Amino acid sequence: QQQVKQSPQSLIVQKGGISIINCAYENTAFDYFPWYQQFPGKGPALLIAIRPDVSEKKEGRFTISFNKSAKQFSLHIMDSQPGDSATYFCASRGGSQGNLIFGKGTKLSVKP
Amino acid sequence: EPEVTQTPSHQVTQMGQEVILRCVPISNHLYFYWYRQILGQKVEFLVSFYNNEISEKSEIFDDQFSVERPDGSNFTLKIRSTKLEDSAMYFCASRSEAGQNSPLHFGNGTRLTVT
Numbered sequence: 001q002q003q004v005k006q007s008p009q010s011l012i013v014q015k016g017g018i019s020i021i022n023c024a025y026e027n028t029a030f031d032y033f034p035w036y037q038q039f040p041g042k043g044p045a046l047l048i049a050i051r052p053d054v055s056e057k058k059e060g061r062f063t064i065s066f067n068k069s070a071k072q073f074s075l076h077i078m079d080s081q082p083g084d085s086a087t088y089f090c091a092s093r094g095g096s097q098g099n100l101i102f103g104k105g106t107k108l109s110v111k112p
Numbered sequence: 113e114p115e116v117t118q119t120p121s122h123q124v125t126q127m128g129q130e131v132i133l134r135c136v137p138i139s140n141h142l143y144f145y146w147y148r149q150i151l152g153q154k155v156e157f158l159v160s161f162y163n164n165e166i167s168e169k170s171e172i173f174d175d176q177f178s179v180e181r182p183d184g185s186n187f188t189l190k191i192r193s194t195k196l197e198d199s200a201m202y203f204c205a206s207r208s209e210a211g212q213n214s215p216l217h218f219g220n221g222t223r224l225t226v227t
Contacts (some may be wrong), residue, residue: 034215042181043116043203043218044155082140089155098207099168104154
């Protein structure tokens, strides 16, 4: 069964610190790896995404690191802010119709 | 910025009743999806829809579920006879094309409560 394994389940970080969330996937045919941010009562919103031909992608304070040989990718949030407190989902795309398979999510709390 | 809209935001129904969840995808999008999220758990794929037919579905999407695009703007999910375990947030999503550069846009969801 295709899975995306995400850790940790929850994370508490001080304001200004670095938040790191990890994901591992199984299927080498996956071709797209997005991270979604979800606030309570809202749908997931695309935060940043990477393709397997790139090892790192940075957008502002958010960076994805991708290790193709290990089938792992991670989200780094630099200078974490209380407004970053949300649930973060990694995902992988493998279906022909662009279907995403999500990890179980990480609830991030950034303390002021 | 265009967005996916879902109605109602919260639906309460009794077990065994039929419910229809409604979505208006972004207007120029071609691929449509339903996902669900049981409280506190991961987002799970239900079904994808393209060119007026189901293109892929998960094992969750059994005979109790159906989808329809009744006109040029709406995309609906019908649950024929709801069960307690159908209680979840249901998210509609759409994308403009299936390629690598086309992100999936989610609506804010419908919270379905089956009593």
